[in-house]
Amino acid sequence: MLMRLAAERATGALLRDQGTLYLVEGRVVHAESPAAPGIDVLLTVGGALPPQGWQEALSLAGTRNEVGQQLIDSGRVTAGELEVCHIGALFDAAFFVLGPASGPTRFRYGVAHWLGRVRPVAAEALERETRRRRALLDSVWPCPELDTSPVVARRPAPGQTVTGRQDALLRLADGIRTPTAIAWALGRPSFHTLIEVRRLAAAGLVEAPRAPELALPALPAPASVPDDCSEPDVALLRRVRDALEATL
Known part of the structure; x- marks a missing residue:
């Protein structure tokens, strides 16, 4: 559906179980998912923007869908800072939105996001990056x-x-x-x-975290170990154990 909407140069919101993609003329301009912190969290918790600065921009420009431009015009963030953060939030949320889903996929034409257009991303590039991240x-x-x-x-x-x-x-x-x-x-x-x-x-x-394990019978006392035996690689043993458990 995303590729078809891109070919149609559609504008609106693509809704799935794990979030929403916002399109303008077939290109993705924003993504949101409950599994991914939004651009507001990345900017404020990450330390680039005080929370009151974000709330001010949202109050002044949210209804006009120009929050991003308001942040730049107010000097709260630079255009470059906003673009980098926006692209990071977009690809992050899209990774979950485009993942496996059991519910329906819907598209609402004409819906716009309050952030406004920052840097649109081609649908093909978004799909390609999502596949790369899953493989990684x-x-x-x-x-x-x-x-x-x-x-x-x-x-x-x-x-x-x-x-x-x-x-x-x-x-x-x-x-x-x-x-x-x-x-x-x-x-x-x-x-x-x-x-x-x-x-x-x-x-x-x-x-x-593991569920409590059942008690096992005591094992026979091990044979004596030479004094010059090197310390075991605990991290390696843990990885081997986890890999074996994953295959069972």
Whole structure:
């Protein structure tokens, strides 16, 4: 349907279970999804714009569908800052909107978004980028359950280090928040957070909480281990275990 609407140069809103794409003359000008922080969250929580500045622009220009231009004219953000943030939010939300859905797909002609036109994206480019992102996720760590499950941090293995961005994510991996909830809390795109969570899972640093396991019978005492035996690679053992469980 998206390709057909693009060929028709349609203007309006394409509605699916996971969000909405807004088109102007067949090109996508904005995307929204409950699974992805909006441009308002990326700008305000991310620190580029005070929350009161966003609310002011929304109040002054929301009904005219010119919030983006109002932010630029007021000097709150530069045109370049708005464009980069807008493109990031658009591709992020579209990744979820164009994902598998069980409900109907509808199009409402003539509907416009309150942000206004910033930088339209061709439907073909959006579809191509969505496919690339799905393949990228699976190449990092083929465990899609992590994308929608609460995640919990693991203790790093001896000598294992994390970046500052990863540390901020791990602090919120409390077994209650999903990757999407963590993205909202940090003011980051959801897809980038999914990628980071899968990388951390591949490194043995994050996992979905497990149900309590049944007690197992005691095993025989192991044979003695030589004193010069090297320390096991805990992160590697975790990755092997997770990969085996994923195939069962």
